[in-house]
Amino acid sequence: MGSGLHVRFGLGTFSEKGSRPFAGLVLADERVVAVNALRELCAGIGTPLPESTSTLELLVCWSAALPALQAAAEALGTSGSTATHRILEQSVAMSDLRVHPPVASRQILMSGANYFKHVVDLIVDLGPGKTPGTEGMNPEQLRSHAQALMNRRRAEGSPYFFCKPVSAMSGPFDPIVVPGHAEQPDWELELAVVIGEPARHVTRADALRHVAGYTIANDITNRDQVWTRGDMKAMGTDWIASKSAPSYLPVGPYIVPSAHVGDPQQLQLNLKLNGDTKQDESTADMIFDVARLVEHLSSLIQLLPGDLVCTGSPSGNGTHYHRFLQPGDVVEGSITGLGVQRTPVVAESR
Numbered sequence: 001m002g003s004g005l006h007v008r009f010g011l012g013t014f015s016e017k018g019s020r021p022f023a024g025l026v027l028a029d030e031r032v033v034a035v036n037a038l039r040e041l042c043a044g045i046g047t048p049l050p051e052s053t054s055t056l057e058l059l060v061c062w063s064a065a066l067p068a069l070q071a072a073a074e075a076l077g078t079s080g081s082t083a084t085h086r087i088l089e090q091s092v093a094m095s096d097l098r099v100h101p102p103v104a105s106r107q108i109l110m111s112g113a114n115y116f117k118h119v120v121d122l123i124v125d126l127g128p129g130k131t132p133g134t135e136g137m138n139p140e141q142l143r144s145h146a147q148a149l150m151n152r153r154r155a156e157g158s159p160y161f162f163c164k165p166v167s168a169m170s171g172p173f174d175p176i177v178v179p180g181h182a183e184q185p186d187w188e189l190e191l192a193v194v195i196g197e198p199a200r201h202v203t204r205a206d207a208l209r210h211v212a213g214y215t216i217a218n219d220i221t222n223r224d225q226v227w228t229r230g231d232m233k234a235m236g237t238d239w240i241a242s243k244s245a246p247s248y249l250p251v252g253p254y255i256v257p258s259a260h261v262g263d264p265q266q267l268q269l270n271l272k273l274n275g276d277t278k279q280d281e282s283t284a285d286m287i288f289d290v291a292r293l294v295e296h297l298s299s300l301i302q303l304l305p306g307d308l309v310c311t312g313s314p315s316g317n318g319t320h321y322h323r324f325l326q327p328g329d330v331v332e333g334s335i336t337g338l339g340v341q342r343t344p345v346v347a348e349s350r
Contacts, residue, residue: 006070006073006074006259006260007028007070007073007074007076007077007078008028008073008256008260008337009025009026009027009028009069009070009073009256009257009260010025010026010102010253010254010255010256010339011023011024011025011026011035011055011058011069011102011213011254011255011257012024012026012032012055012099012100012102012252012253012254012255013054013055013099013100013101013102013103013104014032014092014094014097014098014099014100015097015098015100016092016097016098017098021054021100022034022035022036022053023035023036023052023053023054023055023057023058024097025038025069025072025073025076026094026253026254027073027076027077027091028077030093030094030095030339031088031091031092031093031094032091032092032093032094032097033076033087033088033090033091034090035049035052035058035069036053037087037090038068038069038072038087040083041072041075041076041083041084041087042068042071042072044083045071045072045075046071047067047068047071047072048068049065049068049069049072050064050065050068052065054104055102055103055104055255055306056103056104056105056106056305056306059103059194059195059196059212059305059306060305060306062196062197062212062305063197066196066212066257069257070257076088094253098171099171099172099173099252099253099254100171100252101169101170101171101172101251101252102194102215102251102252102253102254102255103194103255103306103308104166104306105166105169105306105307105308106166106304106306106307107163107166107301107303107304107307107308108163108164108165108166108168108169108249108307108308108310109161109162109163109297109301109303109307109308109309109310110161110162110163110164110219110243110310111159111160111161111288111293111309111310111311111312112160112161112162112312113160113287113312114159114160114286114287114288114293114311114312114313115281115285115286115287115312115313115314115315116150116154116285116286116287117281117285117314117315118281118285118312118313118314118315118316118317119146119149119150119287120143120146120147120150120315121315121317121319121320122317122319122320123142123143123145123146123149124139124142124143124146125319125320126319127142128142133145150287153287154287154288158288158296159287159288159292159293159296159297161296161297161300162237162239163239164219164239164243164244164248164249164310165244167244167246168243168244168245168246168247168248168249169249169250169251170246170247170248170249170250170251170343171250171251171252171253172216172250172251172252172253172339172340172341172342172343173253173341173342173343174247174250174343175247175343175344175345175346176218176220176247176248176250176325176331176343176344176345176346177245177246177247177346177347177348178245178325178327178345178346178347178348179245179348180347180348180350181222181225181241182222182224182225182245183222183224183324184222184223184224184318184319184324185220185221185222185223185318185324185325185345186220186221186222186223186317186318186319186324186325187218187220187271187273187278187279187317187318187325187331187333188218188219188220188221188313188317189216189217189218189269189270189271189279189313189314189333189335190216190217190218190219190269190310190311190312190313191214191216191217191264191267191269191283191290191310191311191335191338192214192215192216192217192251192308192309192310192311193211193214193264193290193293193294193308193309193310193311194211194212194213194214194215194255194306194307194308195210195211195212195294195303195304195305195306195307195308195309196210196211196212196213196258196305197209197210197212197305198210198302198303198304198305199294199297199298199302199303200298200302200303201298201299202294202295202298203295204291204292204295205291207290207291207292207294207295207298208258208264208290208291208294210294210298210303211258211290211294212255212257212258212305213255213256213257213258213260213261214255214256214258214261214264214267214335214338215251215252215253215254215255215256215308215338216251216252216253216333216334216335216338216339216341217249217250217251217308217310218249218250218271218331218333218341218343219243219248219249219310219313220243220245220247220248220249220250220325221242221243221248222241222242222243222245223242223318223319223324225238225241225242226238226239226242249310250333250341250343251308252339252341253339253340253341254338254339256337256338256339260337261337261338264283264289264290265282265283265284265286265289265290266282266283266284266336267282267283267335267336267337267338268280268281268282268283268335268336269281269282269283269313269314269333269334269335270333270334270335271316271331271332271333271334272331272332272333273323273325273329273330273331274329274330275330275332278316278317278318278321279313279314279315279316279317280316281314281315281316283311285314285315286311286312287312290309290311293309293311294309297309325345326345327345327346327347328344328345329344329345330342330343330344330345331343331344331345
């Protein structure tokens, strides 16, 4: 996780075999300390931890939890006291724990079509007539049309959002379970924003103050089921059939606080399928940046602490390669400073 002006840390949810999940502080070497084990240390250095038993509860009182967690991380990273030594002796390698989604979010908001190159590639890959106004176009005309469309959207348009059920969330090392009705399950690596303060009608200038941190998400999508068919064709998209199966949103491994991430528009996303790089793009390619996404969402709904705002996926999806997920595949996703996901793909058994 590296180092900076302060000791870097992550926050996640973990469990040992047969035990209940717990909130854990993730140290630079990816060793995990239970947050409850830090209470005496935090009280002793004058930054008491709020009474909380989960990551969500910590995020609900983030303004008090963050300085306490930061002080604990600083003490564990720099102090050689008996107290810190005893806590470090109790730490466990993350690889020896089950890693759950880092927070039990109440709302999951997904930004669609938010990477310039991704949307252009999708329009071209879908072919003429598959998106409005593209009938009869050749590939060169399609690309030119799509680029003009995205430039206009960036200048004049608004973000597009939909919801994903919380039951779709899974851990960063849990299998992606493909249901029998899916023929073209696809990957979509995304930067996920974790809300830390309630947000309603916030301005773009103030939006990032409501962000607790960032993590990794993979918005698995059944491409063959995105569009409604037959007598329901006029309804447009079907996000339930295409995106909402259990395990269709691996999240984690942990949340990194905003202060340790820096500019969210300067992060590199990388996704590998069986070791081969498929997505490798900067968040700078977003059509609408994180602050604009939070501003827009808060103008429409109430954002709550612990909510996930997934910010869209860059180019390099399965539609581009004409290759979709299959049982036996392994998907590895990483984002600068946020760790790594490794998810095997399996078929659903019924």
